[in-house]
Amino acid sequence: MGITERLIEDAGLRRGVSLLTPEKIEKTIVAVLQGETGARLKTYAETCMRCGMCAEACHFALSHPGDPSYTPAGKVHQTMSVLLDKKGRVDPDFIYGMAQLAYTECNLCRRCVHLCPIGIDTAYIMSTVRRICHKLGCTPQYMQDTAHSHASTFNQMWVKDDEWTDSLMWQEDEAREEFPGLRIPLDKEGADIYYSVIAPEPKFRTQLIYQAAAIMHMAGVDWTMPAQTGWDNSDMCMFSGDFEVMGRLKRQHFESAQKLKVKRIVMGECGHAFRSVYDVGNRWLGWRWHPVPVIHAVEFYWELIQEGKIKLAKKFPGPVTIQDPCNIVRGRGLQQKLREVTRFLVEGDIIEMHPNMEHNFCCAAGGGVINCGPPFKNVRVEGNAVKAEQLKATGVKTIITPCHNCHGGLHDIIHHHKLGMDLKFLSDIIYECMEKPEA
Amino acid sequence: MNAAYEFVTGPLAWIAWGIFLLGSAWRLISMYQLAKKKDASSWAFLDLGFSLRSIVNWLIPFNALGWRKNPLLTVTTFAFHVCLVAVPVFLMAHVALWTEFFGLSYATLPDNVADIMTLVVLAACLVFAGRRLTQKDVAYITTGKDWLALAIVALPFLTGFLAYHQVFDYQIMLIAHIVAGEIMLAAIPFTRLSHMVFAAFTRAYMGSEFGGVRHARDW
């Protein structure tokens, strides 16, 4: 049992591995282990008691009952443990399997932390494996394409500078029919709120920008979006292991907010982007906290509701269920606020999934797994049969989830398992239900 | 036989305790230095309050999700660790040695209670071993190091039990017991048993990250 029995062809991994030599492998692994890791990895490797308690944590393991190679400790056992034992003397074929495992069979969701008595962070170990794969040039092709886009354009989707501002102006134009006087203020100095999004929004989910603008407008928020690079808060480099580019991206994001002298950054409904800005990028840049305060859309909507700035014309018909995005729940503790916002918007019950909140199961798209593209789609869809069961058990038609990855992941799970459920962002519902100017 | 007894309770005991105490101190200090040098972005977030919050919540049986999901292991490991520490520290015969050598004396466990607790430790070792052999997810990740740790822990209790009940030759069993105990002490800093030294810190770190940065529980 193990990754060698389920290898999947990927052009990026294949080409990367074909260029490797044992010397290069050893040198790279030793360089990362000695240069970039320390007491944390060492104690994790040594004090993991191999007790197997974490096996119950991982949706991949639970969706493959009887196959221990999907358990958190089982995945470490096949990757980092081998690198440490052999001091980096492994062959290129090993790197292929290790990369496939680290990039596509772990969402870095940290659920396993809740089941490990020692407090071992398997996600950190898998990120370190990915870091080594990146340094070896062995990354899945689709993910590497997004990383290249980040490196050359500062956004994930090859959006050109003029396309970005064009998209915003186009959405502003459209929205002004429904909301006379609405603006998407570009580069407004000193605004209260700097709103940043992920590049898929201008690329193919422009209605989300429309909706955000509508909500800001009706709530009377003093806000802005940057006209220059920095607007994309997403970060596939964090997941591919290209930490140098990750650092550049996060710096650009913060600096563009600083240049505009805004009070706060509000990030759209995305989980991984929030992780990159709130938890990871700042550390790589040597900042303990953020040079500009950062909040996630869930918290922002919650504040607007507290202040009475969101007025509803109707409520959304429930019942609904909530998919907790790992990165804002285990990553930021927003589970209660998410429920309060939902209760404000929805008429009827919230049917909870079990487990939920901090103990939720990941959508299996996160951690960059969905960005590894079509070759690995079944890995995450079949690897999350437990999520399908969870969703089915709620018996509801609508799933609310404030995260792009959760949307992507659940969308595929819903189709594969023919669940016939709808997915909503909070902004979808706020927009649908809020008071609008008389037509 | 007497000379052997003198040796294992004399010089060998000093050596074992020395390795255990100095070794543990050395491992802790060098790990601390490594952490300061290499893990600044983690170290910066350590927080005493959140560390204790996490440790306390994990010390309550069936409180953490991990415990709730693994009931057999939870019962076993709590019983195991409590007895594992309590028996050697509070055994009458051990306290008598402290009194004899250093004039120290403190509370003791009645012998019959200690006897049962010893059996608890041995039974727990059997459960651990059974899991490693029969439970697929545990078997898959089990390595020689894990068997070694288990054997090192089981032996002093097994030999102690046999010596107390005078099975086989008492003298030989007693010496075997003392040596096994000394091996266990000396092995703590350098085997999987080093989790005794490090586990509080890995837990504390996780507690700090979840408490201070992620604002979520980690149990």
Ligand code: HEM
């Ligand atoms: C005093 C602090 C200690 C803490 C916090 C601690 C904690 C733990 C934890 C969390 C586990 C893993 C889960 C499990 O199998 O139950 C474990 C396993 C274990 N501990 Fe400890 N422990 C401590 C001391 C010791 C000592 C002093 C020994 C022996 C010298 C020991 C021997 C073992 C063994 C043999 C296992 C592995 C059980 C297996 O094979 O699954 N522990 N400990």
Ligand code: SF4
């Ligand atoms: S997918 Fe989540 S639960 Fe599974 S090993 Fe990775 S971080 Fe742990």
Ligand code: SF4
């Ligand atoms: S629960 Fe923790 S200590 Fe036990 S095998 Fe998993 S990672 Fe290792």
